[in-house]
Amino acid sequence: MEKIGFIGIGIMGAPMAGHLLDAGYEVFTAVNRTPPSNELTSKGILVLDSRKAVAEAADIIITIVPDTPQVDEVLFGEGGVAEGLSAGKLVIDMSSISPIETKVFADKIKALGCGYLDAPVSGGEVGAKAASLTIMVGGSDEDFARATPVFEKMGQNVTLVGGTGVGQTTKVANQIIVALTIEAIGEAMVFATKAGADPEKVRAALMGGLASSKILEVHGERMYKRTFDPGFRIELHQKDLNLALQGAKSLGVSLPNTATTQELFNVCVANGGAAWDHSAIVRALEIMSNHEVA
Amino acid sequence: MEKIGFIGIGIMGAPMAGHLLDAGYEVFTAVNRTPPSNELTSKGILVLDSRKAVAEAADIIITIVPDTPQVDEVLFGEGGVAEGLSAGKLVIDMSSISPIETKVFADKIKALGCGYLDAPVSGGEVGAKAASLTIMVGGSDEDFARATPVFEKMGQNVTLVGGTGVGQTTKVANQIIVALTIEAIGEAMVFATKAGADPEKVRAALMGGLASSKILEVHGERMYKRTFDPGFRIELHQKDLNLALQGAKSLGVSLPNTATTQELFNVCVANGGAAWDHSAIVRALEIMSNHEVA
Numbered sequence: 001m002e003k004i005g006f007i008g009i010g011i012m013g014a015p016m017a018g019h020l021l022d023a024g025y026e027v028f029t030a031v032n033r034t035p036p037s038n039e040l041t042s043k044g045i046l047v048l049d050s051r052k053a054v055a056e057a058a059d060i061i062i063t064i065v066p067d068t069p070q071v072d073e074v075l076f077g078e079g080g081v082a083e084g085l086s087a088g089k090l091v092i093d094m095s096s097i098s099p100i101e102t103k104v105f106a107d108k109i110k111a112l113g114c115g116y117l118d119a120p121v122s123g124g125e126v127g128a129k130a131a132s133l134t135i136m137v138g139g140s141d142e143d144f145a146r147a148t149p150v151f152e153k154m155g156q157n158v159t160l161v162g163g164t165g166v167g168q169t170t171k172v173a174n175q176i177i178v179a180l181t182i183e184a185i186g187e188a189m190v191f192a193t194k195a196g197a198d199p200e201k202v203r204a205a206l207m208g209g210l211a212s213s214k215i216l217e218v219h220g221e222r223m224y225k226r227t228f229d230p231g232f233r234i235e236l237h238q239k240d241l242n243l244a245l246q247g248a249k250s251l252g253v254s255l256p257n258t259a260t261t262q263e264l265f266n267v268c269v270a271n272g273g274a275a276w277d278h279s280a281i282v283r284a285l286e287i288m289s290n291h292e293v294a
Numbered sequence: 295m296e297k298i299g300f301i302g303i304g305i306m307g308a309p310m311a312g313h314l315l316d317a318g319y320e321v322f323t324a325v326n327r328t329p330p331s332n333e334l335t336s337k338g339i340l341v342l343d344s345r346k347a348v349a350e351a352a353d354i355i356i357t358i359v360p361d362t363p364q365v366d367e368v369l370f371g372e373g374g375v376a377e378g379l380s381a382g383k384l385v386i387d388m389s390s391i392s393p394i395e396t397k398v399f400a401d402k403i404k405a406l407g408c409g410y411l412d413a414p415v416s417g418g419e420v421g422a423k424a425a426s427l428t429i430m431v432g433g434s435d436e437d438f439a440r441a442t443p444v445f446e447k448m449g450q451n452v453t454l455v456g457g458t459g460v461g462q463t464t465k466v467a468n469q470i471i472v473a474l475t476i477e478a479i480g481e482a483m484v485f486a487t488k489a490g491a492d493p494e495k496v497r498a499a500l501m502g503g504l505a506s507s508k509i510l511e512v513h514g515e516r517m518y519k520r521t522f523d524p525g526f527r528i529e530l531h532q533k534d535l536n537l538a539l540q541g542a543k544s545l546g547v548s549l550p551n552t553a554t555t556q557e558l559f560n561v562c563v564a565n566g567g568a569a570w571d572h573s574a575i576v577r578a579l580e581i582m583s584n585h586e587v588a
Contacts, residue, residue, distance in 0.1 A: 099489060122500075122503035122504055122505070123503055123504070124504075134499065134500070134502045134503035136499045136500075156502065157499070157501075157502025157503065159495060159498055159499035160495075161491055161492065161495045161496060161499050162490060162491050162492055162495065163490070165489070165490070166489070166490060166491045169485070169486050169489040169490070169491050170486060170491060170495075170496050170499050170500070172485065172486075173482035173483070173485055173486040173491070173496055173500065174482070174499075174500050174503060174504070174505045176478060176481050176482045176485065177475075177478045177479055177482045177500065177505040177510070178504050178505050179478075180474060180475070180477070180478030180481065180551070181471075181474070181475050181478055181505070181507070183474070183551055184470060184471045184473075184474030184475055184478070184551065185471055187470050187474065187549045187550075187551060187552055188467035188468070188470045188471045189467070190547050190548075190549075191463070191466065191467055191470065191538060191541065191542060191545070191547055191549060192460075192463050192464060192466075192467040194545045194546070194547045195393055195459070195460070195463040195541065195545055196456060196457070196459070196460060196463070197455055197456050197460045197463050197464060197467075198455065198456055201453060201454075201455045201456065201464075202455060202464050202467055204453055205428065205430045205451070205453035205455050205464050206416075206428075206430075206464070206467065206468050206471065207451075208428045208450065208451025209416035209417060209428035209451065209468060210416055210417070210418075210468070210472050210508055210509065211416070211467075211468045211471040211472050211475070211509075212507065212508055213475070213506065213507035213508070213509070214504055214506055214507070215504065215505075215507070216471070244485060247485065247489065248485060251485070251488045251489055252488070252583065252584070252585075253484050253485055253488045253579075253583040253585060254484075254579060254582040254583050255481045255484075255485060255579075256481075256554050256558070256582075257474070257477055257478065257481060257551045257554055257555065258481055260550050260551055260554060261551065264550070285547075285548060285549075288548040288550075289546065289547035289548045290546070291546075291547060
């Protein structure tokens, strides 16, 4: 069994690393401000004194950290992963970051004789705990085949979508669809309730038809139950739509509703909602329409 | 068994009336430019010489016609349904029309001592043929209970969502969600393919996660298979979003992405697409981005 280095044992990373330990993998992480949970410690995670040491000890190094600058830091900062790599190792970045920067990072890792996969996930904390994550992978067939047994311990729907960066591109596409679908349900709910409809009955009626989706089921319910605790924080979805809009500019494509939806997230943040669940985008529409879904 | 009048035996109405005949109902319709299909004739539909005569002969009168002015005409035009009504009959409008005009129509019918339900449907020609329509009903509990055995011959998900007009409001909400979700998938597909991803693989990867929906499954596939034959014509979806935007103005609510999406339908029409399937909204984004999903 290959030895696994795991950098980023936060809300997502901790249960993911736990599944690898459960499956019998030897897993290393680097010492950090936050020590491993008691659960990870009891499962036998090994804490080394630097990311460089983790890369030296492991065959496959997984990173899952908040954003592009943090990936840059853990890979290429002082005492980082790159310093400990040698030819034949494989780096898998499971963070959700810029597809464009991903290609830069991958080129630097490949220049060391190592493989690189971008493999962002969808499914959140619930999916991480249940090992049911969707994993969208960009990279070579060979690296993907090598990583597949590891991915299958953490996720259920694992797809090689294309070359380097395409995993991140697919994750951005996912986040566009999720944000705009939640927003669509928000518009429908504000319209229907202002016209006198009961939002619970509207949702129930629509669940049988073409408008049905996981998002109508889950986020539609949050809108009238007013349960806006994350879930997935608006400030994180803003980061993802920023990747979409920056990417759109550099690729030369037009994303009109993504742009408006980002503005509606800005309305939420302006009203204290940076940490609200993304279903609370309906509150932006409510504020604009001077009407609450109920 | 109550006798049924059925006004509007077109693409949707013909199979719906057929199911009622199959269930043993006596069904009347009015003579029209287009005579009943051979199938409806062989099932025993009875053709009377006016809508007034249909209303006289039937206990329950169902209308399903293209738009608000046609409902006005068949109900209140010369020789129309209203002229043949007497107290105790029930009018059910299954067209998709204005929630606001619906209340006016209902008031006039109720003044004759009759019941009125607005009961628009979702599910299209496929759902009409399979008797699997979603039926969104506005009106009284009493009228709904009376109509339920009839609805159950034509649909599977039948919901009384509220009082008069709320069925139409719910249908408009449905059409907002459907249009904006298709548009969202269009933005994701244009973005991902311009960045080098294979749209078929992107759709497959996203189908397992939070972005999954019937629309991603069906319309997402149409986008890369380039199958833009209706389906549901853009000019019809424009009619529905017009109801949403007019309603939003009179209700005083803001629907920013509905407005933009209507503009994208306008881009399609400007490029010859009035009769394209609504999944072809991706073509508006493609034209704007000078890039085709493939």
